[in-house]
Amino acid sequence: MVTTDRRQGTPPDISEKDIIEAMKAVHGYIDITPGDFRQIYQVAYTMAVKRLLTSIKAADLMSTPVLKVKQSLSLAQAADFLAEHHISGAPVIDEKEQIVGVVSEKDFLREMGFNVNPSFMQIATHCLHDKSCMICNLRGRTVADIMTTPPIVGTPELTVSAVSTIFTEQKLNRLPILNSQGTLVGIVTRTDLAHACHALEEES
Amino acid sequence: MKFFQKMRGNDQSPPVVGPVEIIWSWIGSFSGIAAVSIIHYKLFNQTDLMMIIGSFGASAVLIYGAIRSPLAQPRNLVGGHILSAIVGVTAFQLFSQQPWLAASLAVSTSIALMHLTKTLHPPGGATALIAVIGSDGIHNLGYFYVLMPVALGATVMLFVALIINNIPGKRRYPEFWL
Numbered sequence: 001m002v003t004t005d006r007r008q009g010t011p012p013d014i015s016e017k018d019i020i021e022a023m024k025a026v027h028g029y030i031d032i033t034p035g036d037f038r039q040i041y042q043v044a045y046t047m048a049v050k051r052l053l054t055s056i057k058a059a060d061l062m063s064t065p066v067l068k069v070k071q072s073l074s075l076a077q078a079a080d081f082l083a084e085h086h087i088s089g090a091p092v093i094d095e096k097e098q099i100v101g102v103v104s105e106k107d108f109l110r111e112m113g114f115n116v117n118p119s120f121m122q123i124a125t126h127c128l129h130d131k132s133c134m135i136c137n138l139r140g141r142t143v144a145d146i147m148t149t150p151p152i153v154g155t156p157e158l159t160v161s162a163v164s165t166i167f168t169e170q171k172l173n174r175l176p177i178l179n180s181q182g183t184l185v186g187i188v189t190r191t192d193l194a195h196a197c198h199a200l201e202e203e204s
Numbered sequence: 205m206k207f208f209q210k211m212r213g214n215d216q217s218p219p220v221v222g223p224v225e226i227i228w229s230w231i232g233s234f235s236g237i238a239a240v241s242i243i244h245y246k247l248f249n250q251t252d253l254m255m256i257i258g259s260f261g262a263s264a265v266l267i268y269g270a271i272r273s274p275l276a277q278p279r280n281l282v283g284g285h286i287l288s289a290i291v292g293v294t295a296f297q298l299f300s301q302q303p304w305l306a307a308s309l310a311v312s313t314s315i316a317l318m319h320l321t322k323t324l325h326p327p328g329g330a331t332a333l334i335a336v337i338g339s340d341g342i343h344n345l346g347y348f349y350v351l352m353p354v355a356l357g358a359t360v361m362l363f364v365a366l367i368i369n370n371i372p373g374k375r376r377y378p379e380f381w382l
Contacts, residue, residue: 023218028271029218030218031270033216034216036215
């Protein structure tokens with residue numbers, strides 16, 4: 001009820017009646033009109049949201065250590081790895097441990113000939129009707145063949161709002177975080193972001 | 205059109221205070237005004253000294269009746285009165301030939317200075333005005349008017365406010381000192 005209408009930066013709409021009741025609950029004469037209070041409240045709320053969104057950095061959100069895959073890995077091995085760790089994607093590194101791309105379910109699906117974001121039922125129906133399941137297309141190929149490259153990466157200083165903008169605009173689910181030396185130091189996923197927002201709610 | 209629409213007012217009055225608040229406002233203001241007027245009428249009645257001026261009635265509204273107001277805090281009470289008294293006396297001494305000018309300058313300049321120094325206290329405007337339109341007795345005080353009745357009277361009223369306003373559990377004074 002409360003959360004549905006709470007968009008970023010828009011304070012919950014308190015009524016003048018709420019304010020009058022609050023002023024009655026606070027002892028003594030307060031020489032401010034309810035309308036003025038409301039105005040101050042709205043500005044203060046917006047500033048608080050802004051402060052929270054800029055005070056939390058990618059460094060606070062990111063998961064470490066990062067699970068990563070080598071680009072020379074076969075797709076079967078890579079799929080095993082992702083399945084084993086219950087993750088849907090991971091950064092790809094070369095022999096010098098440098099990040100060269102990101103591989104995820106989306107890359108597998110694309111190579112199998114599906115459009116962006118197919119549902120499980122679409123895949124099921126495809127495989128049930130068509131005897132030759134398209135996963136065979138992937139046999140014998142390596143991570144380097146299908147990964148998304150160059151990777152979109154972030155820095156530890158990115159604010160939580162910047163990270164969420166990148167997710168939305170680039171349609172990403174995870175953002176590898178590189179320090180100034182270009183070393184992979186963490187990864188922020190949509191889940192990490194959701195946890196951060198939840199923690200903020202709890203705090204307030 | 206917008207100019208006239210603004211005159212309609214689009215907000216509402218704050219809620220009425222409870223009976224406890226009213227009673228303590230009464231007790232505080234009775235005690236505060238009693239303190240300065242007893243000194244004025246009983247102690248100073250054989251002398252030319254003064255302890256009370258009209259603007260103290262207005263200060264009483266704030267420091268006993270609206271004690272949470274920023275306008276009612278010690279900085280504003282004492283600072284506002286002293287500053288306005290200086291401005292008032294100066295205005296009278298410079299422009300006593302043109303009382304209308306002295307009066308207008310006294311009030312407007314003290315408001316500006318109180319704003320500038322974060323000591324806005326509405327009764328200060330009256331303190332400045334009294335320095336101009338007051339009796340010969342007040343005019344004869346010169347800058348002594350700043351010290352007494354103004355500074356001393358305000359301090360006595362502040363002292364009473366600190367005691368009375370902190371007796372009830374739910375009242376607290378001041379919000380801040382400086």
